Amino acid sequence: MQLINNKGITAPQGFLASGIHCGLKKNNLKLDLALIYSNVPATAAGIYTKNKVKGAPIYITKDHLSNKKAQAIIINSGNANTCNGEDGLAKAKKMTELQAKALKLKANDVLVASTGVIGIPLNIDAIKNGIPLLTERLSKDGYEDAATAIMTTDTYKKQLAFEFTIDDKKITIGAMAKGSGMIEPNMGTMLSFITTDLNISGEMLQEALKESTKISYNRVSVDGDTSTNDMVLVMANGLANNKKIQEKDSNYYLFLEVLNTLNITLAKMIAKDGEGASKLIECIVYNTKSLKDAEVLSKSVINSPLVKTAIFGSDANWGRILCALGYSGININPNKVDLSFKSSVGIIDVCKGGMGLSFDEVKAKEILLNDEITIYINMNTGQYSSTAWGCDLSYDYVKINGDYRS
Amino acid sequence: MQLINNKGITAPQGFLASGIHCGLKKNNLKLDLALIYSNVPATAAGIYTKNKVKGAPIYITKDHLSNKKAQAIIINSGNANTCNGEDGLAKAKKMTELQAKALKLKANDVLVASTGVIGIPLNIDAIKNGIPLLTERLSKDGYEDAATAIMTTDTYKKQLAFEFTIDDKKITIGAMAKGSGMIEPNMGTMLSFITTDLNISGEMLQEALKESTKISYNRVSVDGDTSTNDMVLVMANGLANNKKIQEKDSNYYLFLEVLNTLNITLAKMIAKDGEGASKLIECIVYNTKSLKDAEVLSKSVINSPLVKTAIFGSDANWGRILCALGYSGININPNKVDLSFKSSVGIIDVCKGGMGLSFDEVKAKEILLNDEITIYINMNTGQYSSTAWGCDLSYDYVKINGDYRS
Structure with a gap:
């Protein structure tokens, strides 16, 4: 090809x-x-x-x-x-x-x-x-x-x-x-x-x-x-x-x-190129009990306005990701979840077994300032995986959708 | 009382x-x-x-x-x-x-x-x-x-x-x-x-x-x-x-x-008082086939970022509301839906039987510039109803949630 x-x-x-x-x-x-x-x-x-x-x-x-x-x-x-x-x-x-x-x-x-x-x-x-x-x-x-x-x-x-x-x-x-x-x-x-x-x-x-x-x-x-x-x-x-x-x-x-x-x-x-987007967000959820679980979980993260605004602000606020997994409707075990952020400049682990790791905030910011961010989410409960793509939520999304007739 | x-x-x-x-x-x-x-x-x-x-x-x-x-x-x-x-x-x-x-x-x-x-x-x-x-x-x-x-x-x-x-x-x-x-x-x-x-x-x-x-x-x-x-x-x-x-x-x-x-x-x-909100949105869905239908439909409208930004922009964009009803997962009949916007200054019908009415855009704007907006949605298919409350999506929501650590 x-x-x-x-x-x-x-x-x-x-x-x-x-x-x-x-x-x-x-x-x-x-x-x-x-x-x-x-x-x-x-x-x-x-x-x-x-x-x-x-x-x-x-x-x-x-x-x-x-x-x-x-x-x-x-x-x-x-x-x-x-x-x-x-x-x-x-x-x-x-x-x-x-x-x-x-x-x-x-x-x-x-x-x-x-x-x-x-x-x-x-x-x-x-x-x-x-x-x-x-x-x-x-x-x-x-x-x-x-x-x-x-x-x-x-x-x-x-x-x-x-x-x-x-x-x-x-x-x-x-x-x-x-x-x-x-x-x-x-x-x-x-x-x-x-x-x-x-x-x-x-x-x-x-x-x-x-x-x-x-x-x-x-x-x-x-x-x-x-x-x-x-x-x-x-x-x-x-x-x-x-x-x-x-x-x-x-x-x-x-x-x-x-x-x-x-x-x-x-x-x-x-x-x-989502409306007003400044970044591509890729969310890879893996080691789930079923394919459906992985699909629903990755979509839940990608759709969370609070995750989207955090990425817009280049903020490693992993609690919002855990929260979006928790309300997805899937029966997750929060105490097994590992989270990492990745971009072209590096990768950083921020949460292990559902608890925060003490990580280098400067390095995290550097990674998240990139315009293509991958969120790795290891559920540690099975062998299925799925990827969803989305974008951050910016001022321009509001401008494009709220102001066009004004 | x-x-x-x-x-x-x-x-x-x-x-x-x-x-x-x-x-x-x-x-x-x-x-x-x-x-x-x-x-x-x-x-x-x-x-x-x-x-x-x-x-x-x-x-x-x-x-x-x-x-x-x-x-x-x-x-x-x-x-x-x-x-x-x-x-x-x-x-x-x-x-x-x-x-x-x-x-x-x-x-x-x-x-x-x-x-x-x-x-x-x-x-x-x-x-x-x-x-x-x-x-x-x-x-x-x-x-x-x-x-x-x-x-x-x-x-x-x-x-x-x-x-x-x-x-x-x-x-x-x-x-x-x-x-x-x-x-x-x-x-x-x-x-x-x-x-x-x-x-x-x-x-x-x-x-x-x-x-x-x-x-x-x-x-x-x-x-x-x-x-x-x-x-x-x-x-x-x-x-x-x-x-x-x-x-x-x-x-x-x-x-x-x-x-x-x-x-x-x-x-x-x-x-x-939702984060960054400038307006309260009340969505009343009525004449549905079941209570569940009315609950899901009203929530779908209240949660739509495109409805929320339209209300922020005081824009009578009723197509976005119909769209949010359509993807709610409820089996609706789009050809029976009537929509109206109301605030303290008046009420305006914008859609009847799923089709747009030619309405006074100046009056619609005047109604929507208010800080408490009610959306009336008559599904014309039954006798149940439900109300959901939400707020508009503004620049400040993005600011509050995207910028706090920057």
Whole structure:
């Protein structure tokens, strides 16, 4: 597996992309409409938000994916098209129809995703008027504009691509994502789009995406809020010409490993670029009685506002971590817990057997002043482990989410 | 039932209190040790944190309350005496022994509570040296000092007292509480102490406290973090000389109603004085399929960082509320939800049947600029309801919790 520098969704054979400003965002320098297109029909799969309140695009995309096929994805930022009732559903459908017409496809082959404010009618005319230019701009270089057009409060583009080999065939996989607030009905939502020229069945693609999402995007938390519009989509157009993956053989697991690396990398980029975040927090909980325990415990720590503010303040306040483990709902033994903080400048043990160690506060501060912090938590009660990613809670989170209309 | 202005835990017959500085807080003008004393043995009951990590005082107080009797409570701020292992337990026990000796009681008749930093050994000598003065200062006027001595990041004292009548006997009930962060291992924890001269059995007192806590303190959330040291204690010394309450008769329910009013009032004071809070948020979810649904939904809204920051910014961003209902885990029907915002200056409907209403944004802003905001959420699916209280999320929350050691 090899990283391809500075590439994204158009890295695999047969994929083109574009991004334009159509008028959904007020600032007319800001791109707000993106398109991903495969030259040939592709196998596709999707994972969607578990929020009971779902954006209109979720329903349309799910429906269009029932045949596990797709050839294009149109994505807008600036409006989530959520809580808009029948009008919202009609407009999400319309987006796929308009884009299909421009690409000479069936509406059913086009998927749709939206991110932005909830409850404001979608300006479908702006999208309609934008689609000709969006389609014309499709190119191999379009991945940069597409990755920009899906951004909201993100401070940088999130994309990457890998090459790997299956049966002597070079396979390429690329992706772009946006995050920022796990949910930000004003401007947010977590979206990720993956393209590959791998030849794989729809069932296996869906299975791999599901497995991979569990240990990547589902382990990220910016503020604990789950968006109404979260969506991860993958298209595999088969142009790499490998023997089709149709079961969980060694090639399937090879692909899954690459997919995991890709998704975990994007998940960490999303966490680090959380709204107002100044630091990435990685929380590794290990030696638990079950996988579920490790997952719940690591998420509980990552979501604690008091842990997040302590890390923001570069403060080795391990008591808050122990406290977050204690109220997680998992039946822990506090007297067995060991805690350490790590960053690129070193590692420091702060708690052993549930009690504080006398540690060098200057060294702890030095470690915690870094912008990527790992919290190691040894529960000493079993053999399972899990990692969660999050970010600190800063003044800017409050500013971004409290002040935007003022 | 009548409010007695400016009174607290010493309002009922036979209760005295005091508060001093013994040296646990660095600033020697800040009181850090409090005592509540009943002239006669009292029936007592307690409710404790559900956090698996518990402060040492929780274990000692629970043990001393196994006979449902107590005559004094000693409380310190400045150190939570948590995660201190055997040493912590021995010191919590020692506090009760030292205070018992000074009051000529058995250690078993003294309860103990602590709030402050986790994982730092408790300075028991400071407490030992403080106890003679603490005991000497016991008086009817001591309730002000006691209520001050239990404060941490609280910005004001929380205390009140009511009078009511049972069988022509005047009953008095008083209380003091502290809150601020639902958990703040540096300086926090939710504590509440209630005194009454009611004559009631230990079983009925425990039952009433349990019922009342469920719909008061358990419905408050500042940051979703549950402290290791939370405790609510009540002492009833019987000096009002009413016929002893020994079953759930009409007098029991009369007492329960007063206790509920007292505890809900304190709970709202705690929410409003949450760390960095500028506003009290009350969330009333009604017409749900079950009580549990209403409880979970109202808590989900109160805990959402995005709802909290929106309220901080006086922004009628109802999409975030719908979103928080959607990810609560309750199987809601988004298409039936009606939402309104209310404050002392008016009420405004913002969403009906899950869709946004076109509302007057100026009026909405005017309503939300108030410091007590009620969110009405009609689920239109049943007949149950619940209320939760919380506060907004401000720059100051981040400052208080992120910067204190810097």
